[in-house]
Amino acid sequence: MTQYFTLEFIAMFIGFMLLIIGVWGMLTQKNLIKIVIGFSLFTTGLNIAIVSIAYIKNSTAPILDKAVDRASAGNLVADPIPQALVLTSIVIGLGVTALMLTYVLRMYKEKKSLDINSYTDLKW
Amino acid sequence: MIKKGLILLVLVGFVAIISSLLINFKGSEELNPLARHYAEHGAAEVGAANLVSAVVVTYRGFDTLGEVTILFLAAAIVGFFLKVNTRDNEREASLRKTSEILITASTLLIPTIFMLGVYIFMNGHLTPGGGFQGGAVIATGMVLMIMAKPNVKFNHKLLAFLESVSGVGFVVIGVLGVLLAAGFLDNRILPLGNFGSLLSAGAIPIIYVLIGLKVGSELTNILDSLKETQNEK
Amino acid sequence: MSIVLAIFLGLVILVLAAVAIYHKNLKVAIIATGVVGLFASVLFLLLAAPDVAMTEASIGSGLSTIIFFYVLNKIRQSND
Numbered sequence A: 001m002t003q004y005f006t007l008e009f010i011a012m013f014i015g016f017m018l019l020i021i022g023v024w025g026m027l028t029q030k031n032l033i034k035i036v037i038g039f040s041l042f043t044t045g046l047n048i049a050i051v052s053i054a055y056i057k058n059s060t061a062p063i064l065d066k067a068v069d070r071a072s073a074g075n076l077v078a079d080p081i082p083q084a085l086v087l088t089s090i091v092i093g094l095g096v097t098a099l100m101l102t103y104v105l106r107m108y109k110e111k112k113s114l115d116i117n118s119y120t121d122l123k124w
Numbered sequence B: 001m002i003k004k005g006l007i008l009l010v011l012v013g014f015v016a017i018i019s020s021l022l023i024n025f026k027g028s029e030e031l032n033p034l035a036r037h038y039a040e041h042g043a044a045e046v047g048a049a050n051l052v053s054a055v056v057v058t059y060r061g062f063d064t065l066g067e068v069t070i071l072f073l074a075a076a077i078v079g080f081f082l083k084v085n086t087r088d089n090e091r092e093a094s095l096r097k098t099s100e101i102l103i104t105a106s107t108l109l110i111p112t113i114f115m116l117g118v119y120i121f122m123n124g125h126l127t128p129g130g131g132f133q134g135g136a137v138i139a140t141g142m143v144l145m146i147m148a149k150p151n152v153k154f155n156h157k158l159l160a161f162l163e164s165v166s167g168v169g170f171v172v173i174g175v176l177g178v179l180l181a182a183g184f185l186d187n188r189i190l191p192l193g194n195f196g197s198l199l200s201a202g203a204i205p206i207i208y209v210l211i212g213l214k215v216g217s218e219l220t221n222i223l224d225s226l227k228e229t230q231n232e233k
Numbered sequence C: 001m002s003i004v005l006a007i008f009l010g011l012v013i014l015v016l017a018a019v020a021i022y023h024k025n026l027k028v029a030i031i032a033t034g035v036v037g038l039f040a041s042v043l044f045l046l047l048a049a050p051d052v053a054m055t056e057a058s059i060g061s062g063l064s065t066i067i068f069f070y071v072l073n074k075i076r077q078s079n080d
Helices: A007-028 A033-052 A081-112 B002-023 B034-047 B051-059 B059-081 B087-092 B100-121 B131-148 B158-181 B202-229 C002-022 C027-048 C051-076
Strands: none
Touching: A007 A033, A007 C002, A007 C027, A033 B202, A033 C002, A033 C027, A033 C051, A081 B034, A081 B059, A081 B202, B002 B034, B002 B051, B002 C002, B051 B059, B051 B202, B059 B158, B059 B202, B100 B131, B100 B202, B100 C027, B131 B202, B131 C051, B158 B202, B202 C051, C002 C027, C027 C051
């Protein structure tokens, strides 16, 4: 039971709960902009979950300066590889959100409605 | 009714997968061998004090090329979809004049914000920061300029020129790494220098300057396309 | 100490995410999304990742909210 109260478990739990809230919002809401908001929350939750893997107990940031000397850096710093992945992922999340909002603008200009039930062109 | 049932089924599936991942999660006590190699030998091989920068630009440089491509594609598609033919004479007269506090404060703040952005990407190999953060700060400075003077016109030719030159320069440095050193985007094509000074870590400052300019001009392009649609009738 | 702070941040993040999905006024929902990004940036700092915290604060909490508000203004403007 005591393994469940460490910092990384709490952070991963927060990240996954945010992911589930985002997916729920994308599936149940009718307003187009609320769907894009759900997608943005989903991306943020996933990034929190990935960064929580990189945490080592009682570690510090992976920057070599006066507080961390170069010889014993292997025992003091956190894992830098998932942090590099999340850096890329945040920027790509912004690009995809901007693209989705552009599509919302064009769809609104066609039918003048923000409700997703009124876009039935692809249904048979 | 069927739709609600299907939504519930998808969510239950998600919760099952996630809980099976959560229960077996145990925090690690020490670094795994690959990260230990990067932490111990990263300063000697790459010469950068910021280990995350060393991983993003040098050890995993190919992923950065993919990210730059995706950003370029997103900016191009947004610019293509939101193309508008403006006749902005009638719009200029109807905009409310912005308040005096905003105009005065922005003339003081905008050069400071640009300088902060340039500082962030020039010192990317020494302190937390780098090209992407610096580019985002520069784009936020442009947003302040748009809000203070609503009918400012950006020079599209200059932005397009900056963006394409930075992109081509990034790929050229990568190919130079293949020709002169060990692999794509290897930073040992320039000498490594003293550890911790500004002109150290080989080609990393140059790569970050190019990435910072590229990201800044791309985000400014997206924001400018969105601003132009406000003027359309 | 940091565990208490992380639990507090987690509660605030989850409450604000529920507000962002269920509130009727779209402006409140967009601002709640921005504040979730801001608190996520503080959580990244607790997890020893200052690079990621800086990126999330500037991109996820600043630029994303601005883009949402541009689109909302355009939709409302062509509505009346």
